[in-house]
Structure formats: structure tokens, C-alpha cells
Amino acid sequence: MNIVDDLVSSSGRVPGVTPGGLRRGRAALDAAIAAGAQQESPVRRKAAARRKTGAHWFSGLRRRAIIGVAGAAAVAAAAAAIALPSSPSHTAGKPVADSSAKPAAKAPAKPTGQTSASHSAPAGRAATPAVASPWRLVYSTDFRVNAPLGSFSGCKISTGYICSGLPKALRGQWWAYGDGWPDTATVRHLKVHGYYSPSTTVWIAGGMMNIRIWRGTGNVHSAALLPKAALGKKYGKYVVTFRVAHPVLGYKSADLLWAMKTPTGGTAHEIDFPEGGWGLPFHAFIHYPSRRPQFTADASFDSTWHTTVLEWSPHGVSFYCDGKLIGSASGNVADVPMRWVLQNETEDNGTAGPPPNSSSTMQIKYVAYYSWAG
């Protein structure tokens, strides 16, 4: 067990209190003593108030459960607040795998292979209104608000999943793992380490989010982006249109759904799609709780634009690439709130990592999240 104690004790260093802080604390204490000595502290006053009203201290477990419910409600409220009225219209040739939330007049060409299995309404549904889509658009963007490089800074959980450097219009829409957080290759102690560095890798311009992962001679600077509308949601349809114009081996993407709560001593639910090394075909994985089915798309992270759709409902999980079903699974799938992470980082699949002085850019031009209303 020493490794645990060593780790904890080695991380316990902290700066001492400043003389000014010490004086201020003493002054506040002296004032309290002078004002009535053993007056009720705010903590105790609250406790007394609870007792009077018949309330009681919650156990940690019950308290967390309540907070969880409140948190979920807050997420829902936030999502509603930032929901856009409809997905943007798309130019011809842009692959759009979804049709359910499009205005009928703009219904795009029906994505092949996406009818009965996908729960999506077929094209032409205006003429056949009996087919109702179980998906409701919550959020979509084609990146019309620009954010220069450096905007994805100050990304913290403690401030409420806010990147304080973002333009206000985007703060409610996007969050990122903060600068300096280790990426998967670092966590796995691979040869080349990477650290999330959204402030040096991500910008929005020209109707696209650009994620330029780079490496000098040291660590990789990577980025993991989270659409906030899909934060903490159970079930949904996740759409992303992307390409890597000039892929460099050693970088990778793993867009994934990750459980908001990791069970104590257990492993969080996880669904990945698309996942793969840049320049290589991408895959879909269901890691937990099912038995890890894996599907491979007939497409790669390369200069071709692709649209992937991940549908996750109580009925199961389905994966589409450019309108074509590449795999699905039913039964024993995740049924807990998840977050959606567009994770772009150092390859962790046994490669030597990206070469020194290299960079490569993921471009994303459309992102959408639909809730399940089936």
C-alpha cells in the first residue's frame, strides 16, 4: 500500500498562509469573540434551522443523490437555454446523415441504409407524416461564431464547465479539458506523452472548428472538446462532420460517450465512435457494459469529409458513417448519463507516437446533439 501513501503525501505540499491572511483571520476571530463570543457560527445556525424545521443532516449518499437530480435538472435547463431552433441548412455535397430535425422543405437526400434500423424518419416524411422521429434536436452548430486561437483557455470544472477565454456566445456551448491535463498516452505512460492544450490547439473560423494537434521536440499538445448540450445526457443522437486534411500518423481521435459517474470501484460506461489513428480507418467500440463489440467504418481520418452518427437509445446503439449503418448492438448497453467528448490526442495504440516537429489538424464543420423522445 505504500505506493498510495507515497503518492498522497508527495502531493500534499501547499504554500503557507501569508502574514496578511493570518492577521485578517485573527481580526475576524477577535471581532466574533467581541461580538458575543460563543455566538452561533453560520454552520451551526444552519444546522439548528434544519433541526427546527424537522429537516436533518443528509447522509453523504443521500445528499449526493439529491444533488445529482438537481444537477441533471440544471443540465436540462442549460441545454434548453442554448438549444437552437433547427440545424443549419447544408450545402449540396455536404454529407448529412440526419434527416429527422430538418425542415421538410429542406429535407436532404435520404442517407442510404438509415431507415428502419436507425429510427430516423425517412426522407420525404412530409408526405408520410405518420412516421414520427424519436429524436429531438437539442443543439447543432455549423460554427458561425468565431473564436481565435487562445480562446479555449481557463477551462475549469469548478467554475461550472466554463472556458473563461471563450466569447460569451460560445461559453454555454463548448467546454474543453483544461490546459495541462494529461491525455491518454500520458496516463498510459507511453513513449510520447501528450497534454491537453486547448488554448494552443483550438480555434473556430471559416465555419469550422480547427483542432491543430502539435508536437515540438517534447510532449504532444492535444485537445478534447465537449459540447455542453450533450453533457450528462442519457440517450441521444450524436452527429459530427469532420476531416483531417493532412493526417500525420501518431495522432488520433476518439469521439466518445463517457459516463458522468464512475461506479465506485468499477469502470465507467463508454461508447466510442469514431475512434482511430489519423490517416487510418476509424472504428466504433462499445466497451461497457456490453462485451465490446467492434465495428469498422469504410472510411478513414483523412482529407475526405465524413459524417458519423451515433444513436444511443433504450433499444441499443447504432453507428452510421456517411449514412451507412456500420454496426449496431442491442441489450446490455449503457443506461446512465454520459458526456460527449470529441477527444483528439496522442496515439495510444502501441505506436511510437507522432514525429517531432509535426502537427496535424482536425476540422469539424457540423456538430449536433438530439435527445431521445421515443
Place this chain on the structure above:
Amino acid sequence: MTGDPRSDGELIAGLPRRPELMGVLYERHAPVVFRYLARRAGPLAAEDLLSEVFIAALSASSRVVAHDSGSALPWLYGIGLNVLRRHFRRQQPAPGVTGDFGMDWDAVDDRLDAWAERGRLRAALAVLTDSDRELLLLVGWEGLSQAEAATALGISPGAARARLHRARKRALSALEEMGTGGPDARVTTLYSKEQAS
């Protein structure tokens, strides 16, 4: 340290009649209590919370005796924990945050020298319950004995011993899982910590 020759036990015993003795305890223990608060909430918040701990202690002083070790610290840590919980409840904010009453991870991260250690620490602590994590940190960070930590948390020494054993075992498993780099040991595991407890 103050030059007052009286022990913590004597000072605590005198508090109901002479609340100004809390000032002596403050001079003696404020730096240590500050570090305790700063480890969890960051130094800025800790400065604000420091006086809260001692003011809250005033109102509880009539019901308290010093720990067998003679130190007032286990008692002050226990009060500090309540003050921290209240602090984190106040911070409970914003959409999407389900909250972690035990830790401000940004504050913790800021003081870790080795980047990789952040991930390891988070992974180790993420799998623990609030109370087990607190116990492990009281011993590991604050240097309390198991019995002193038990006093701070209001549990029996036997329960503290059993919980500490459990906490170390779970944390070790988490670290081993990271070390083997299993296919699902994603970095996101670490950041789901804020909801894991």
C-alpha cells in the same frame, strides 16, 4: 507557536468561560489549519475560511475535550471539514456540475509538480467515497494518526482502521489499473472523478 504554556486541553477546557482563549489556539494552530483548508479548496479560499473554522469552534467548545494526544487539531480538522463542505455547497453552481464536496481539483492540480502525478492522484482518489478519501487525506496529507483522524471524522478508531485499509486497497487497484494501461483506462476516467463520489 505561541509562548503560552498551557496545553490545548487546558485551553479548550477554559473556552466556555473565557472565549478569548480561542485566540491562543488560533496563534498556535492557524498555519496548520490553513494548510488543511488550502489543500482542498486552494489558498485563496482557505484564507477566507480560516477564521470561519475558529469561529465555528467557539460555538462548539463547550462540548469538546482535546483528543487523547493532547492536541486540539483533530477537533479543528473535524470543524474544518464541515466548513469546507459548506464552502463547496455555496460553490455549487452552474449547470452540469454535480459537485464534489471534498475537493477543488483545480486547486489540487495547481500545486502538483509533476504533471503525470495529477492523473495518478486523481485516479487513486476517484474510486473512494467521500469519507474514505477524507480519511486517507487526513492521514496522508495532515499527518494525523488513525486515532486522531477518527476523532476528526467522528468515527471509532476501529472503523477508521478498517476504512483506511479499504481506501488504500481501492486506491491501489485504481493505480494498478492505470499502470497496466488497460484498453479502457482512458484519461477521461480521471476527470469523471468530480461525479464519481
